[in-house]
Amino acid sequence: MNAITNVSRRGFLTAAGGLVLGVVLPERSKLEAQQFGGGVLPGAPAAIKPSAYIHIGTDDSVTFLITKSELGQGPMTSLSQILADELDCDWSKVRTEFAPVDTTLYGPVQGVVGSMSIRTLWSPLRRVGATGRAMLIDAAAQKWGVDKSQCRTENGFVINTSTNDRLSYGSLTDAAANLPVPANIQPKDPSQFKLIATPVKRLDTRAKASGRTQFGIDSRQPGMVYAVVERCPVFGGKVVSFDATKAKAVPGVKDVIQISSGVAVIADNTWSAMQGRRALVVKWDEGPSATVDSAGISKMLAELNQQAGVNARKDGAGADALTSGAKTLEAVYEAPFLSHATMEPMNCTADVKADGCDVWASTQMQTPSRDTAAQITGLPKDKVRVHTQFVGGGFGRRARTDFVSEAVEISKAIGTPVKVTWSREDDMQHDWYRPAASVKLRAALDADGWPTAYAADIACQPFPMVEKLSRTAVQGFDDLRYKIPNMQIDYHMASTHVPVSYWRSVGHSQNGFFIESFIDEMAAASGKDPVEFRRRLLADTPRMLGVLNLAAEKAGWGKPLPAGRFRGVSAINNVGSFNAQVVEISINRGKLKVHRVVCAVDCGHHVNPMILRQQIEGGMVYGLAAALKGEITINRGRVQQANFDTYDVLRIDEMPQVEVHIVASTEAPGGIGEAATPGIAPAVANAVFAATGKRIRKLPIRAADLA
Secondary structure, eight states: OEEEESSSOHHHOOOOOOOEEEEEEEEHHHHHHTTSSSSSOOOSSSSOOOOOOOEOEEETTTTEEEOOOSSSOOOHHHHHHHHHHTOOOOOOEEEEEOOOHHHHOSSSSSOOOOOOOOHHHHHHHHHHHHHHHHHHHHHHHHTTTTTTGGGGEEEEEEEEEOOOEEEHHHHHHHHHHSSEEEEEEEEOOOHHHHHHTSSSOOOOOOHHHHHHOOOOOOOOOOOEEEEEEEEETTOEEEEHHHHHHHHTTTTTTTEEETTTTEEEEESHHHHHHHHHHHHHHEEEEEGGGGOOOHHHHHHHHHHHHSSSEEEEEEEGGGGGGGGGGSSSEEEEEEOBBOOOOSSSOOOEEEEEEEEEEEEEEOOOBHHHHHHHHHHHHHHOGGEEEEEOBSSOOTTTTSOOOHHHHHHHHHHHSSSSOOOOOOOOOHHSSSOOOBBEEEEEEEEEETTTEEEEEEEEEEEEEOOOOOSHHHHHHTTTTTOSSOOEEEEEEEEEOOSSOBBBBBOOTTTTHHHHHHHHHHHHHHHHHHHHOOOOOOOHHTTTOHHHHHHHHHHHHHHTTSSOOOTTTTEEEEEEEEEEEEEEEEEEEETTTEEEEEEEEEEEEEEEEEEHHHHHHHHHHHHHHHHHHHHHHHOOOEETTTOOOSTTTTTTOGGGGGGEEEEEEEEEOOOOHHHHOTTTTTTHHHHHHHHHHHHOOOOBBBSSSSSGTTT
């Protein structure tokens, strides 16, 4: 990691003078390649290019170009903390901007999924900050005519330790920019951190609270018109014909055109466009999927699990060892399609001209958004500019580019800037959903009740599309940490007309429920305490065992509870982090109440404990809403849910008390935005068993399951 380079100027800098630093990110490339299905990412450059830039201005400001999206998970603050700590700059002088899309500078795929922000930029940003600090020290030493060992840095100044003279970073940047870049500069020892692991206030809070933050839906461009799109209610359906007479009669409606995804109504404002869409008459060819329903999909998944699958993992004798146990168990679990239900519905503003295209979007994936626009317009990729906006919730939904393609296609057709806005109903019924899944689980226990064999047959629609084995579909199973000598995991590819994609914590979101619920079943069958059962099976996984023990201790596991209260537990590793949860519930007249959740998390080195707690709480609540309420159902090929009245989320009075306990660790940072989502459903389901003796094997949890 000595490939750090300074360049004289960049087009995005308007300040005169200063020091510009970049750093290559091989760790990022490897991690993100794994996240996107393994192997080399498409379009990867032949040589590694600089891919993160920081400008230290002559006015002492430090401008950091963020290559990630800010979805509310806090990378704008946390990544800046990493840089500022190593640079030893004045935190109050740190500024941020979203970086432009440039594969030669930032790598083949610019964006964020899989809780990758801190994981991929931790080491590179520390090195670039440390290198910048070293160059500023060298520049000061030369000005003073002293050895650099006589200099130290503090809060944006280089200090002469002999004379206490001080030179600001801003006064040194021009000189430092002309120095050779030192190689192999070592970052700080963690004991020297001043900002890292400190709960500094978020950089984006004030602007958000005052309404100054620019989300995608806030975009306004000169001469802009507004559009909404009428899409076929059945996925894959096509327009046969449409009558726009009544739509065009609505005041403010300017035009009605057909595009790839349906029929677009263009108007002077969004309300007029929506009113015009209501008056639009469209005849659809709904295709063969118009007869599909949820019951049929569920039946198909269950049948797949009875067939031969593709092996994803085999330890020892695999499933053959199931016959040798003193006791065997078998259970089938099921999870439904889920919507992302982001608070900011999908939207995009595009301005297509003959010589270029500008896109303003709340997107998780800047590079694919640019590539989509280039493909539609026929323009070279370097003529497409993506202006990354703040994101009002992503959860994986904004990793897709369908909302971008609609805006670009309409703007190209009409020759003016256009903002396409999705209604809540559009967003709910034309999502890329968390796939429905079914798993058949089997286990064999020895005479003492300890597992000797374990097998899972997983039926799930793949994403990204693969020919045989979907790694996202088997997440959590393929690296199961419980020590069982014989294990076999098989995958069964499902196919439906329902579009599916990443959902917060991806395959772990359903597989965590399957795995941790069945572990509890095994513990009950062996007559053992669920925590003690896990402890023995996790003896060789100290970090997982550590969070399990911490959560159990803080929750008072084994101690008496008030009458009517019951506990459940789960322990999950995903996105490079380990998370255990203990919940307390009550059931009163068929109504389940989650009173308390104790979360323990080991995410390696952490940057901002306040943001970490926020993300653990948010991820847990997102998973709890899905466990108790979340379900997308299909009838006549159509999504039946349309808004929060039919796809409910957790309400304020349903919010449990949440305690987050962070394990101090020197391990490499893991992700945090998705770490807590998978563990809450099984913890609650296991508590329901403790309360009722009934197993929850299908989500969401219903009143009938509690009787």
